[in-house]
Amino acid sequence: RKVAVLSQLENNGIVAVLRAESTDKALKIADALISGDVKSIELTFTVPDADTVIKKLVTDYADNSEVVIGAGTVLDAHSAHDAIAAGAKFVVSPTFDSATAALCNLYQVPYIPGCMSVNEMKSAMQAGSDIVKLFPSNVVGPAFVKDVIAPLPQLEIMPSGGISLDNLGDWYKAGCRVIGVGGSLLKPAATNDFAKITEVARAFINKYHQLRE
Ligand code: 3PG
Numbered sequence: 001r002k003v004a005v006l007s008q009l010e011n012n013g014i015v016a017v018l019r020a021e022s023t024d025k026a027l028k029i030a031d032a033l034i035s036g037d038v039k040s041i042e043l044t045f046t047v048p049d050a051d052t053v054i055k056k057l058v059t060d061y062a063d064n065s066e067v068v069i070g071a072g073t074v075l076d077a078h079s080a081h082d083a084i085a086a087g088a089k090f091v092v093s094p095t096f097d098s099a100t101a102a103l104c105n106l107y108q109v110p111y112i113p114g115c116m117s118v119n120e121m122k123s124a125m126q127a128g129s130d131i132v133k134l135f136p137s138n139v140v141g142p143a144f145v146k147d148v149i150a151p152l153p154q155l156e157i158m159p160s161g162g163i164s165l166d167n168l169g170d171w172y173k174a175g176c177r178v179i180g181v182g183g184s185l186l187k188p189a190a191t192n193d194f195a196k197i198t199e200v201a202r203a204f205i206n207k208y209h210q211l212r213e
Contacts, residue, residue, distance in 0.1 A: 002108045005089045006130055008068045009110075009178050010156070012040040013208040016201070017072055017160060017182035019044050020189065026053045029186060032194040034067055036201025042072035042092050042180065045079055051086040058087035070112075077103040084109050092180075094135055096120050101127035112158060116140070118148055121155060131156040131178060138162025142174035149175045165207055172211040179208075 009015065016033045018041055020026040026047045033041060043054050054069055061067035070090035071083030077099040080091050084107050091104050096113035104111035105128045114135040115121045124132050134140065137159030145157050159171050160180030171179055181204060188196035 002110055002130075005068060005110050006156075008066065009040055009090065009131070012038075012066065012068065013177065013179060013212070014038050014201075014204050015040040015042050015070075015158065015160075015178060015180045016185050017042045017044065017180050018047070019182060019186065020047050023047065023049045023053050025189065025192075026050075027056060028192075028194050029189050029197060030057050030069075032197035033185065033201045034061065034064075036198035037205045038185065038201040039064075039066045040068045040070070040178075042070050042090075043088075044072035045075070045083070046073050051082045054083060054086040054088050058089075074100060076100060080104060080111075092133055094133075096124050096127075096132075098123075098127055101129065104128070114160075118152070121148065121152065121157075125152075125155060131158050133180065134159045134161075135180075136161030137171075137180075142167075142170045142176075145171070145174040145176055165203060168204065168207055169211055172208070 016038045030041050057069045068089050071088040072092040074080050074091050074093050080100045080103050090110040092112045094114040101111050111129050112131045112133050113124045115132045121132050134157050138161050158178040158180055159176050163181045164184045
């Protein structure tokens, strides 16, 4: 089960970090992203009633095997439990939390913790993580990933924070295959322009596919 989710995340490439001020808006944004073929959604716990939104999305897209709904900004094991009970297929944190890692392992749900150092990455791997989130990635840059995956080739590093269409290629070339994108995808949400979100999502996916070729 865990392996299947990890390979879906790798196939999809882009993970949309979804923040919104209401549950209704979060659902509209998720639909717009998925219409644009961004099919991995990290629904953050900063969204009101995040677990309800996760549950609705998991139900709505149950027939689409490429859509992967996970939870983001999960700060503690209690929230991770809520997320998993709602059907989240992966759990992301801005930091590494060992109790959350243990809970996720118990349910065989991939835990993607935020790490900023090689030491934190090693602790996360020892606690069962196959992917870590380099956060905030814009502070360190793609060169960091290139250097770290030389000694840790078994680790998938998902950068998140400041990723745009312009710098996506730099992260891909550094070795990242799962890439988190928030603000650059969600900008049109400020004016409720959901069609534009679909357009931007498609631009990210097209760019990612070009890089993969
Ligand atoms: C986050 O946790 O908000 C993500 O890292 C996304 O960052 P971004 O909005 O800068 O892409």
